Amino acid sequence: MAMLTPTAARFLACHGYAQACLEPLAGDASSRRYVRLPEAGLLLMEDRDDPVGFAAYLRLSDHLRSLGFSAPVVHVAESADGLALVEDFGDQTYTASLAAGTDEDTLYSLAIDTLLQLHHHPSATLVAQPVYDMTMLLDELDIFSEWYAPAVAVDIDRLAFAQEFRMLWASALAPAEGRVDTLVLRDFHVDNLMLLSQRKGVARCGLLDFQDAALGPCEYDVVSLLQDARRDLAPGLENRMLERYISGAPEWLGDAEEIRQRYALLGAQRHARIAGIFLRLNQQEGKSRYLTYLPRVLGQLEASLAKAGLTDITDFLNQTLPSWQAIGAALGDGYHDTQGAPHV
Numbered sequence: 001m002a003m004l005t006p007t008a009a010r011f012l013a014c015h016g017y018a019q020a021c022l023e024p025l026a027g028d029a030s031s032r033r034y035v036r037l038p039e040a041g042l043l044l045m046e047d048r049d050d051p052v053g054f055a056a057y058l059r060l061s062d063h064l065r066s067l068g069f070s071a072p073v074v075h076v077a078e079s080a081d082g083l084a085l086v087e088d089f090g091d092q093t094y095t096a097s098l099a100a101g102t103d104e105d106t107l108y109s110l111a112i113d114t115l116l117q118l119h120h121h122p123s124a125t126l127v128a129q130p131v132y133d134m135t136m137l138l139d140e141l142d143i144f145s146e147w148y149a150p151a152v153a154v155d156i157d158r159l160a161f162a163q164e165f166r167m168l169w170a171s172a173l174a175p176a177e178g179r180v181d182t183l184v185l186r187d188f189h190v191d192n193l194m195l196l197s198q199r200k201g202v203a204r205c206g207l208l209d210f211q212d213a214a215l216g217p218c219e220y221d222v223v224s225l226l227q228d229a230r231r232d233l234a235p236g237l238e239n240r241m242l243e244r245y246i247s248g249a250p251e252w253l254g255d256a257e258e259i260r261q262r263y264a265l266l267g268a269q270r271h272a273r274i275a276g277i278f279l280r281l282n283q284q285e286g287k288s289r290y291l292t293y294l295p296r297v298l299g300q301l302e303a304s305l306a307k308a309g310l311t312d313i314t315d316f317l318n319q320t321l322p323s324w325q326a327i328g329a330a331l332g333d334g335y336h337d338t339q340g341a342p343h344v
Helices: 006-014 051-066 094-099 104-120 134-152 158-172 219-226 237-248 256-285 288-307 311-320 324-331
Strands: 033-037 042-046 074-078 083-087 182-184 193-195 205-207 214-216
Touching: 006 042, 006 083, 051 074, 051 083, 094 104, 094 193, 104 182, 104 193, 104 205, 104 219, 104 237, 134 158, 134 256, 134 324, 158 256, 158 311, 219 237, 219 256, 237 256, 256 288, 256 324, 288 311, 288 324
Parallel strands: none
Antiparallel strands: 033 042, 042 083, 074 083, 182 214, 193 205
């Protein structure tokens, strides 16, 4: 029981698991902690630092399952203490499946088909979650201004940089403004997807860590999946999967060119945010392992800016943060991921 807080121990005892065998699970970048009860097929989830996210997890678990998707069942919860017993999907994450040799195309096709079914579902947005509006998109970019910019240009005027950066992005993000297309899970990537082989259809794709979901543009989760901070995809896979998505996308998203434009645009916004998060985790919490992923993320950011035609933002970065990509990538030299990939 040493791995449990006194409150968690009382919670388990109250629900008949005082003597349960316990196995701690590795943590991530969040405040959440998980402990497995292997004999019961349950996970104890504890998150006392984020009551809003905890409540959203409970709400979204019910909502996603009502739509036909595989989110863990919440068997019992005490919101005041941030404690819940939830269904344990096991260890077969997409990451583990890929490492074991499962066909990459098969896994990613299942994930794309899951997104397509979610994006076509008429009730996907009928849940009380924040809207991924312009304010949220720009606030996320402030993370880059606050943490990444000063890390590569020590003497920069942070306030002036942030104001100009935000203004440029406000113009650039116009094609995504006001789009409340679907439920955007936001952390739709290989570490948060499970292969549930015993289920059928898109229910074989188990969904984890969806408590930060928002109502917004469909293309965001496609980017999360296909431009992952954690791993490189096999050559050609990203384009094949993007084509798979476009061929089945809702008609109201527009033509292929419009979808690709938003895909590149939201990709650039996401990569800039993540670069800032990695620097924050390193500087604020001493989690240097996240720097391992910086070279990939910065390369993705540069490529997405180019594909989206955001030359004004690229020029601004080059002028105010000379060698911003090379300096940032160098921060990751010498670090190796030995403690698991980040959840961002």
